[in-house]
């Protein structure tokens with residue numbers, strides 16, 4: 001067993017993930033320059049920022065693919081840097097990843113794509129139990145009777161849902177979405193936003209979304225963090241960023257062209273049973 005980190009900051013109990021003054025350099029290039037994030041349990045945090053700001057680097061640190069140069073990432077009160085291999089594997093299973101463009105394996109059916117993590121990590125599960133679990137998740141996500149399709153036979157929105165079904169197979173507590181709406185038309189983007197919110201609500205998941213899409217950020221974020229050149233320069237509800245004191249944040253949001261007076265927000269939609277009806281399935 002690896003020893004716990006002797007230096008333990010006070011972490012608010014609502015923090016699922018606490019990113020504590022993380023810096024990351026590649027050689028002489030300083031990419032992250034002191035990032036602190038409090039990512040609250042069962043909420044959606046959106047990390048926004050321009051190209052090259054360091055978003056993907058941050059994502060790789062969150063899922064343990066890279067180590068911070070300095071600083072610490074605490075998940076459920078445990079410092080990721082102080083985990084041994086067994087503990088790290090357990091930790092990784094808390095996370096699910098929904099990749100940009102879904103990242104499905106083109107030569108496998110929907111069933112085999114979604115079953116993949118179970119076959120890798122649940123050796124004792126029989127093939128009929130795996131199939132049942134996959135099909136019930138597909139049904140839940142509005143993909144009835146799609147299990148024998150190939151990914152090429154699905155729409156962009158359906159592929160995203162298959163990617164989400166796959167990410168949910170190991171029952172993660174935290175879902176990380178990399179640019180979930182990039183490359184999608186506005187209507188499909190809305191459906192993906194609804195799906196992110198429904199998934200969070202239904203499974204009690206903490207969502208971390210990396211995004212360029214301001215309209216989507218307004219719809220789904222409980223908190224947004226604007227990253228510029230490796231630093232969080234503004235954080236809060238999207239409205240606070242759009243109308244707050246921080247000029248750079250206001251300019252970033254204004255430049256996106258989104259009409260902030262005309263977007264529905266998850267933070268308005270409480271309590272959750274009053275969620276809007278789901279939009280109809282599009283082929």
Ligand SMILES: Nc1ncnc2c1ncn2[C@@H]1O[C@H](COP(=O)(O)OP(=O)(O)OP(=O)(O)O)[C@@H](O)[C@H]1O
Nearest residue numbers: 026027029031049050051052053054055056057058
């Ligand atoms: N392994 C690496 N080695 C050297 N530099 C890197 C490495 N990974 C990222 N960088 C640099 O770090 C900076 C931030 O990259 P990152 O991919 O995190 O940006 P991003 O915010 O995700 O951008 P985008 O929106 O374009 O995806 C870039 O200047 C990039 O060249």
Ligand SMILES: [Mg+2]
Nearest residue numbers: 052055056057
């Ligand atoms: Mg990136």
